Amino acid sequence: MSKSNDTMGKTLGVVIGLCLVCSLVVSGAAVSLKPLQKLNKERDTQRYVLEAAGLLDQANGDVPATFERYIDARVVEYDTGDFLPQIDPRSYDLAMVARDPASSAKPVNDVASIGRRAHYGVVYLVNNEAGELDTVILPVHGYGLWSTMYAFLALAPDMNTIKSLVYYDQGETPGLGAEVVNPRWKAQWAGKKLFDETGELAISVVKGGAPAGDIHGVDGLSGATLTxxxxxxxxEYWLGEEGFAAFIDKIRQGELNNG
Known part of the structure; x- marks a missing residue:
C-alpha cells in the first residue's frame, strides 16, 4: 500500500512540475513576444491609414518610412475638437482607455453600439509633398450583424468630400456583410458628400441601391441589411456631437494650429 502511495505521489509531483515548467515557458514567451505583437499592430495600423490616404502603393513596401513622411497622427478631445499635444498618439491605447471608466463614458445616444467612448481619440492628418493638408482620416467603429466593425474614413480638407472608407477589422458574414472590404463596394465612396446644403448628415448606405447621381448615397450590401x-x-455616431463634430468644425474654421 505504501509503495502504491509513493508511486502516486511521485506521479503527481512530476505532473505538477511539468505544469509549472509549461506555465513559465508560456508566460516567458508571452512577455518576450509582446513587443513584437505591439510593433506588428502598429505596422498594420500604418498600412491601413496609408491605404485610406491612397498612399499604400507609393510606399513600395516601406510602410513606416512613408507613414512618417506623410502622416501626422494627433490625439484630439472629442468634446472640444482640440488637439492634445501632451499625449503621444503612438503610445495611446484607445481600446484600453475606452474600457476604463476614469477615461471614458457611456454614450448618451449609442446608435453604433460601442458601449463606451474614450474622452480622446486619434486622428491622422495627411500632408502632400508641399506640406499642405491633403486628407483627414477619422477612425470610426460600430456594431454590424456579428461584430464590431472598425474603419478609417478619409476626407478632403473641406471635411465633406469622402476620399475613401477602409474597413480593416470586421467579422461579418463572408460574401454578405464582409463585402465591406470588396474593392468595388469601397470604390463607391470616393467623391460622395457627407452633409447636405443645410449641414445635416446625409451620407447613407441605401438598401436596394442608391439612385443614379445621388451624391449622398452608396449601394447597400445585398443580403446584409444589418451590416x-x-x-x-x-x-451617424462618429460624425455627430459625441464624435468628431467639434473637430470637424475646428478644421473648417482653420483652427489646426492649436497644439
Whole structure:
C-alpha cells in the first residue's frame, strides 16, 4: 500500500512540475513576444491609414518610412475638437482607455453600439509633398450583424468630400456583410458628400441601391441589411456631437494650429 502511495505521489509531483515548467515557458514567451505583437499592430495600423490616404502603393513596401513622411497622427478631445499635444498618439491605447471608466463614458445616444467612448481619440492628418493638408482620416467603429466593425474614413480638407472608407477589422458574414472590404463596394465612396446644403448628415448606405447621381448615397450590401445599418450607424455616431463634430468644425474654421 505504501509503495502504491509513493508511486502516486511521485506521479503527481512530476505532473505538477511539468505544469509549472509549461506555465513559465508560456508566460516567458508571452512577455518576450509582446513587443513584437505591439510593433506588428502598429505596422498594420500604418498600412491601413496609408491605404485610406491612397498612399499604400507609393510606399513600395516601406510602410513606416512613408507613414512618417506623410502622416501626422494627433490625439484630439472629442468634446472640444482640440488637439492634445501632451499625449503621444503612438503610445495611446484607445481600446484600453475606452474600457476604463476614469477615461471614458457611456454614450448618451449609442446608435453604433460601442458601449463606451474614450474622452480622446486619434486622428491622422495627411500632408502632400508641399506640406499642405491633403486628407483627414477619422477612425470610426460600430456594431454590424456579428461584430464590431472598425474603419478609417478619409476626407478632403473641406471635411465633406469622402476620399475613401477602409474597413480593416470586421467579422461579418463572408460574401454578405464582409463585402465591406470588396474593392468595388469601397470604390463607391470616393467623391460622395457627407452633409447636405443645410449641414445635416446625409451620407447613407441605401438598401436596394442608391439612385443614379445621388451624391449622398452608396449601394447597400445585398443580403446584409444589418451590416449596412451598422455602417450607417457608425457614421451617424462618429460624425455627430459625441464624435468628431467639434473637430470637424475646428478644421473648417482653420483652427489646426492649436497644439
Amino acid at each position: 449596412s445599418n451598422g455602417v450607417n450607424n457608425s457614421l
